[in-house]
Amino acid sequence: MTDLVDRKKLNYIAAQAADARVNVELETGGMTLNIGPQHPATHGTLRIIVRLDGEQVVWAEPSAGYMHRGYEKLTEVRTYPQITTLINRIDWLGSFANEVPFILAAEKLMDIEAPPRAQWIRTLLFELSRIANISLFLGDLGAQMGAVTPVFYAFRDREHVLNLIESATGGRFHPNFDRIGGLKEDLPAGFIDETHSVMRRLRNFCDEVEDLLFGNIVFQTRTRGVGVIPKEVAVQYGLSGANLRASGVDWDLRRDQRLPLSYDKVDFKVWTHPDGDSFARCWVRLQETREATKIVDQLLDGLPAGPIMAKVPRIIKVPEGEAWVSTENPLGEMGYYVVSKGALGPFRVKIRSASFNNISVTPWVLRGVYVPDIVTVLASLYFILGDIDR
Amino acid sequence: MVVRLSDVTTEEPAALPGDGLREQIVDQVRAEIGDALVDSLVKPGDDLWLRVRTDAWREAGFALRDTVGCEYFCFVSALDWLPSPFGRGEDDPTEPPPERDTEVRQGYTGGDTRFQVFARVTNTRLHVGVTIKTDVPDDLSVPSWVPVYAGANWHERETHEMFGITFAGHNDLRNMYLPMDFEGYPLRKDFPLLSRLLKPWPGIVDVEPLPGEDDDEGGES
Numbered sequence: 225m226t227d228l229v230d231r232k233k234l235n236y237i238a239a240q241a242a243d244a245r246v247n248v249e250l251e252t253g254g255m256t257l258n259i260g261p262q263h264p265a266t267h268g269t270l271r272i273i274v275r276l277d278g279e280q281v282v283w284a285e286p287s288a289g290y291m292h293r294g295y296e297k298l299t300e301v302r303t304y305p306q307i308t309t310l311i312n313r314i315d316w317l318g319s320f321a322n323e324v325p326f327i328l329a330a331e332k333l334m335d336i337e338a339p340p341r342a343q344w345i346r347t348l349l350f351e352l353s354r355i356a357n358i359s360l361f362l363g364d365l366g367a368q369m370g371a372v373t374p375v376f377y378a379f380r381d382r383e384h385v386l387n388l389i390e391s392a393t394g395g396r397f398h399p400n401f402d403r404i405g406g407l408k409e410d411l412p413a414g415f416i417d418e419t420h421s422v423m424r425r426l427r428n429f430c431d432e433v434e435d436l437l438f439g440n441i442v443f444q445t446r447t448r449g450v451g452v453i454p455k456e457v458a459v460q461y462g463l464s465g466a467n468l469r470a471s472g473v474d475w476d477l478r479r480d481q482r483l484p485l486s487y488d489k490v491d492f493k494v495w496t497h498p499d500g501d502s503f504a505r506c507w508v509r510l511q512e513t514r515e516a517t518k519i520v521d522q523l524l525d526g527l528p529a530g531p532i533m534a535k536v537p538r539i540i541k542v543p544e545g546e547a548w549v550s551t552e553n554p555l556g557e558m559g560y561y562v563v564s565k566g567a568l569g570p571f572r573v574k575i576r577s578a579s580f581n582n583i584s585v586t587p588w589v590l591r592g593v594y595v596p597d598i599v600t601v602l603a604s605l606y607f608i609l610g611d612i613d614r
Numbered sequence: 615m616v617v618r619l620s621d622v623t624t625e626e627p628a629a630l631p632g633d634g635l636r637e638q639i640v641d642q643v644r645a646e647i648g649d650a651l652v653d654s655l656v657k658p659g660d661d662l663w664l665r666v667r668t669d670a671w672r673e674a675g676f677a678l679r680d681t682v683g684c685e686y687f688c689f690v691s692a693l694d695w696l697p698s699p700f701g702r703g704e705d706d707p708t709e710p711p712p713e714r715d716t717e718v719r720q721g722y723t724g725g726d727t728r729f730q731v732f733a734r735v736t737n738t739r740l741h742v743g744v745t746i747k748t749d750v751p752d753d754l755s756v757p758s759w760v761p762v763y764a765g766a767n768w769h770e771r772e773t774h775e776m777f778g779i780t781f782a783g784h785n786d787l788r789n790m791y792l793p794m795d796f797e798g799y800p801l802r803k804d805f806p807l808l809s810r811l812l813k814p815w816p817g818i819v820d821v822e823p824l825p826g827e828d829d830d831e832g833g834e835s
Contacts, residue, residue, distance in 0.1 A: 289791035461765035462687040
């Protein structure tokens with residue numbers, strides 16, 4: 225880790241560089257650079273248009289919409305159980321987590337609650353999808369800065385988590401496992417022991433990434449003090465998840481709201497970082513993955529017995545009303561505003577996805593950043609295209 | 615009245631907001647914007663809805679941000695309360711179109727217009743969120759929230775594109791998803807879902823009896 229002296233040195237170098245820029249006024253004509261829609265630094269097709277002055281960005285504009293699938297319209301012609309299939313595809317790396325807030329909103333309107341065992345397994349799978357999602361982020365992070373090894377480590381260890389999700393739900397990426405009133409199936413035999421050993425493996429992976437990346441001087445110089453988002457800006461733009469906590473806002477929907485999930489039964493720490501730069505965002509995510517493995521271990525130890533499905537009518541009709549439920553998904557706050565008119569399907573579903581807000585801050589944060597840092601700032605904000613466009 | 619995070623433990627859900635807090639928020643907003651607060655609804659232990667007059671939309675935003683302390687911006691979007699003239703797109707194309715309900719009925723906190731703009735903001739220190747709605751008058755124009763919450767920018771662009779509602783004061787209402795020359799507003803209820811009209815839903819053609827129904831002869835299906 226960089227100690228205080230090193231940071232002082234870095235600050236000094238940065239100050240010298242800034243002075244040099246002021247003293248030597250180079251003639252630099254403006255230039256427009258188009259990054260994407262296909263670009264290695266993006267998980268999907270986000271196009272960014274930047275206006276450069278020399279090496280520095282003076283104006284940036286992300287252009288989303290290459291993957292808009294119109295889910296809000298499609299939900300209006302589908303029944304409640306059919307909708308989970310759609311919303312699985314919003315954030316495709318942590319699919320199960322997308323289902324939970326929608327199902328909870330429907331359950332809230334129907335005034336039913338899943339039995340305890342179903343709630344625990346839901347929370348368990350929720351955290352497993354968080355681990356699968358963020359472990360890929362941690363690996364990919366290296367690739368953005370030229371470090372190839374962490375990617376392979378990430379894919380290797382994420383595979384074990386995906387195998388767990390597959391063994392329980394039958395689907396590796398799109399489980400479609402959550403039902404109104406409970407879950408489709410119980411956990412398979414041997415799941416608990418297997419999960420404990422995978423969690424140990426994942427903690428090892430976190431240690432490896434910390435050694436390989438976070439302690440690396442190249443990584444630190446590329447991320448520390450780059451892309452700083454202050455607290456006030458972060459809340460105004462509605463940044464959520466690790467991006468918000470990295471700006472020093474202590475806000476985690478797992479802890480800070482009452483939902484029929486089992487987060488109040490486990491002990492975990494919500495990590496924050498005061499800096500708000502790229503490094504802080506990555507670091508908070510690393511710690512979050514560690515916490516998630518601990519949550520999974522605790523949930524497995526305390527798993528109650530009992531049914532996994534509440535008594536629900538065969539044909540699900542949701543009574544008239546409006547409900548908002550949001551959860552702390554791997555990417556941030558994901559919520560559904562469900563309006564029901566008492567029919568088989570919802571009248572309107574507003575999908576609030578985390579990446580949409582997280583990326584809307586890029587015109588603000590990219591201003592003044594140097595060209596190679598565009599990629600690291602974007603990587604540290606961590607977005608999934610399906611989560612922006614829906 | 616601030617609930618300190620160190621006081622919030624997983625053992626004591628009582629530290630989370632009670633309903634006195636939500637009623638207090640209603641009073642605070644009323645003190646700021648007066649009778650522009652048309653209606654409010656507190657659902658015990660659940661959530662809070664407010665409805666304000668359209669001309670006070672921005673003032674209500676400032677009141678929520680500065681007085682109530684809801685600094686965290688969640689989303690802005692719109693609701694179209696007209697029942698869809700196409701139903702759920704499952705009509706049999708060989709039959710004449712069925713009679714449908716055309717009455718515009720608004721949801722919680724009522725309303726007078728077909729469209730409503732609604733938003734959600736959160737107080738991250740008190741752990742309480744507010745859903746706020748406003749009617750959209752016939753000129754389909756609502757004051758913009760960009761001066762209140764910078765993050766409203768993209769959300770208002772999306773709402774403009776999907777519902778055709780203009781946000782006065784927002785000078786960059788370009789489309790986000792659709793080509794600029796696209797005609798129509800896809801999330802309006804009277805905008806047909808074309809794929810459903812062109813190719814009927816397979817459920818109309820091959821209907822399987824639901825398990826457990828009276829004429830269930832398929833055993834386990």
